[in-house]
Amino acid sequence: MAVLVTAEVPGMTPGAYDRMVTALRDKMKHARGFIAHGAGMSDGGWRVVELWETTEDATKWFTENVQPNLPPGITPKRTLVTLHNLITK
Numbered sequence: 001m002a003v004l005v006t007a008e009v010p011g012m013t014p015g016a017y018d019r020m021v022t023a024l025r026d027k028m029k030h031a032r033g034f035i036a037h038g039a040g041m042s043d044g045g046w047r048v049v050e051l052w053e054t055t056e057d058a059t060k061w062f063t064e065n066v067q068p069n070l071p072p073g074i075t076p077k078r079t080l081v082t083l084h085n086l087i088t089k
Contacts, residue, residue: 002035002086005050005058007076012046016071024065031065033057035088048076055080 009017017039028034033053040047052058058080070076 002083003052003055003058004081004083005052005078007048007078008042008045009048009074009076010045011074014041017046020069023069027065028061031057031061034061051086055082
């Protein structure tokens, strides 16, 4: 079943997020298991929400693509939850 990934990213600025998402957008759209990505400001940083087909797909994406592109000193706190149900349009 699908996996919901949430990441609290303290210290991330809108500009830093925009640079990362611009660099990774096309690659993300074609990544194995990718379903959706959303993000917005939160208290003291940024919140990212993603849907992936599997935990393995989500973890591989983060390790190979996001982590190497994070600004220095930025460490997301990630939570992965296997969903019981997912309804899409």
